[in-house]
Amino acid sequence: MERDWRVRDISDCDLELLPEVFSWPKLCSQSEAVERLAFMGTLEDSTVKDALCKTPRGVHALPLPLRVENIESSALKLPWWPDLDAPNSLLPGLFETGHIFQMINIEQNDRVLLIGPRGNWWTEIILHLGARKIMVLETDNNRREALQKRWGDLRLDIVAKALNCEIEWCGLEYINEGSSDLWDKIMITGGLNTMPSNLLKRMDINGEIWAPIRNNDRSILQKITKEIFGEIKSQQITLWDVDMLERYTENILCGSLVFEGNLIEGNLEESPDLIRDAWFYANKNPTRDRLGPESLLDIIxxxxxxxxxxIEKDNMSVKDSIAKDLFKMGHVLQKIGIFRIAAEHHGTSYLLSPSAESACYLGMTYSIDNEDSLAWQRKAIETNPHFGEAWNEIGEILMKRDEVENAINWFREAIASKNYSKRGVAWINLTRAQMELSQDVSAFFSAQRASELFPENKEIEELLFYLSEDLV
Incomplete structure (x- = not known):
């Protein structure tokens, strides 16, 4: 005989019977993260791979007000400048950086003009790729001075000398100087609206300009080449959602203005409060500096x-904010099927600021026959017993293990949870479980509740039709 479908019986929902967490994924080192990109086939150039392994991203970021082990290997962007409203104030991730340098293909003894440096990280990468000379053009005098000081503090001037690479620094005035310098590669890391025509004279024969140029509402990385007879060609490569450069800078690069003086200068001091805010908001705009197909940016x-x-708290700290960003990035990685790295983002998120969400989604990265899939759902409920998704996940795992009767109790608890925005999913799961046990009356009422929450769901309509026929 069927039990009353309305009765909530969770006598079998005993957390103590579930396994405890055995493995705790955490962010790996940057070198291991780079090796994984190579293993996955997204980083095929061994020279770029070696350069990324030698150039830790974290040392070029602003000092982090707390310890987050291996934050540089995460898919988050890191701030290198405290004013995030200024363009190019973030260090892109390893994925974006690796792809860009693979495409640009800097070769031994290349002369490189870098406009809009990303801290000193990309400059150091170019150094290790074998460039003979690097000109770093930073439009803001204060930022340029800070970069030069940091370069010396990290003793990268000594590294450059050892690698026989000449490093120079300049501002916008360089563009209109009568210098005879010609460059093999010109990299611009901020967005433009048109081709930087004023830089064409700076290209060597067979030289290249790599610049993100606006197309509709997003910027597209373009490769501009000068052929042997002076012919200019432009090729669109991929979306790169970067900050637009200041209008004054763009007008000079694109030839509509002549440099008359530096109009871009701030008096920003790297105070603890500004540094804290930079870390707090570094990933607020999720697609900023992201590279890839539009579908990936849309998922993010x-x-x-x-x-x-x-994952919100009153008076969120920097630690809470970074934990939230790690969780969201882990969720993105989950959606595109990169489960191991997703788990590491969730695990580090939980370590920083324990949340049922990060534990629950970490558990989802495991296969159902792995005990950690249940263990992390247990951890989620222990963290917040009102988080319904974890109860539902346990029910789904038990269903897949053919423990249908046991699963029903967990679905009912998910439905009763205070914090569950996807309650309709648990009602659908409860319907299926009850049908498995031939509890058609209960299944009919459960399907009705699911239909109230998902009124246009075709599957629920079919279930209701099927169940109502049996009740006649």
């Missing part, structure tokens, strides 16, 4: 905008 934006899962 969708996860950040999602109202289904909110």
């Amino acid at each position: 934006q969708e996860v950040w905008d999602s109202k289904d899962i909110l």
Whole structure:
């Protein structure tokens, strides 16, 4: 005989019967993260791979007000300048950086003009790729002075000398100087609206300009080449959602203005409060500095905008903010099927600021026959017993293990949870479980509740039709 479908019986929902967490994924070192990119086939150039292994991203970021082990290997962007409103104030991730340098293909003894350096990280990478000369053009005098000081503090001037690479620094005035310098590669890391025509005279024969140029509402990385007879060609490569350069800078690079003086200068001091805010908001705009197909950028934006899962606290600290960003990035990685790295983002997020969300989604990265899939759902419920998704996940795992009767109790607890935006999913799961046990009356009422929450779901309509026929 069927039990009353309305009765909530969770006598079998005993957390003590579930396994405890055995493995705890955490962010790996940068060198290991680079090796993984190579293993996955997204980083095929061995020279770029070696350069990324030699140039730790974290040392070029602003000092972090707390310890987050291996934050440089995460997929998050890191701030190198405290004013995030200024363009190019972030260090892109390893994925974006590796792809860009693979495409640009800097060769031994190349002369490189870098406009809009990303801290000193990309300059150091170019150094290790074998460039003979690097000209770093930073439009803001204060930022340029800070970069030069940091370069010396990290003793990178000694490294450059050992590698026989000449490093120079300049501002916008360089563009209109009568210098005879010609460059093999010109890299611009901020967005433009048109081709930087004023730089064409700075290209050597067979030289290249790599610049993100605006197309509709997003910038596209373009490769501009000068052929042997002076012919200029432009090729669109991929989306790169970068900050637009200041209008004054763009006008000079694109030839519509002549440099008359530096109009771009701030008096920003790297105070603890500004550094804290930079880390707090570094990933607020999720697609900023992201590279890839539009579908990937859309997934990132969708996860950040999602109202289904909110890790919010009163008076959030920097630690809480970074934990939230790590969780969201882990969710993105999950959506595109990179489960191991997703788990490491979730695990580090939980270590920083324990949340049921990070534990629950970490558990989802394991296969159902792995005990950690249940263990992390247990951890989620222990962290916040009102987080319904973890109860539902346990029910789904038990269903897949053919423990249907046991699963029903967990689905009911998910439905009763205070914090569960996807309650309809648990009702659908409960319907299926009850049908498995031939509890058609209970299944019919459960399907009705699911239909109230998902009124346009075709599968639920079919279930209701099927179940109502049996009840006649």
